[in-house]
Amino acid sequence: LSPKLELTLERDEWAPGERVRGRVLAVEGGRSRELGAQLCFCEASNGYETVAHSVPARAPLHTGDLEDGSSFPLELALPADAPPAWSGPGGRLYWEVRVRSDEFGVDTKASREITVVPPRRE
């Protein structure tokens, strides 16, 4: 049985260079080889999407099957030169936190978009 994941973050707004913190809750447990997380800078244009830059967690959040109600802290380093989101007529650029349970068959995923505030300059 595949697990059901819920991703919560301490807040939605983050500054470049900060560590994005939150938790992953296994609302329903299930078979899993590994639970991982990464920060992704994504680009989307007319139905085409890709990750332009990614920052994986230093280590897997968990290895092995997930039990009902189990919860795992996550911490990801937002790059110091992380650009803020941008939305133009042809597409948009944005950051999101993605978690993935590596399973036999289709992986279970959860994601949450975050707001990166523009860098402060003197």
Place this chain on the structure above:
Amino acid sequence: VAGSTPKRVGRGGGQKGSFGWGNRILAVMLLAGGLGFLAWGVVDYANGSGDAASEGAQAAASIFAGVFGLFLIALGALAWLKGRPLRAGHYSVTASPSELHRGGRVDAAVRVQDPAKVGEGAEVGLVCREYYSVTKHTKNSTYRDDEDRVVFEEWHALSPAQPLIHEAFTVPADAPYSHDGTYLSYHWCVTARERRELRPDSRTEASVWVLP
């Protein structure tokens, strides 16, 4: 970058969009075909016909081949110019600084190398072009293509009497920042251009990297 991926965020994608290989290949094929037809027409016309009865028909065929060759050459030249506008070689442009934040000012230095070639309507500008992916449809298939549009431009008239001209531009604080992506890119540059009637503008440019 404080992460495991060494490259800087938003740099090093594959999308350039400034010169599609399709246009380049099409232009070369049309130019080669056009030159072939033109050469055939000229050689055929020069050799003439030994038979007086068919001389008129052969001359007509030669002229048709020559005209058709010129038509293909013109199409090839248009395909080439569509992908790559003429370079205004009598100008050189430099941007200082070449990397700046939004809200910052960039100085465009335009050096007029050959004042005799300078035409009317010369301008220097700061331009941001957005490259984005779209799905296109043919009768039997769909495919991805890149299109582009100008999302910011500001132009100042050039006074070509001076050999070195400095023009300052401000990158708006709410403008897009530079991004080299796969499906979406924003390229900034300072450009000197000459507007020309019924022909593509000639231009020369220098890239600028705009940080958030």
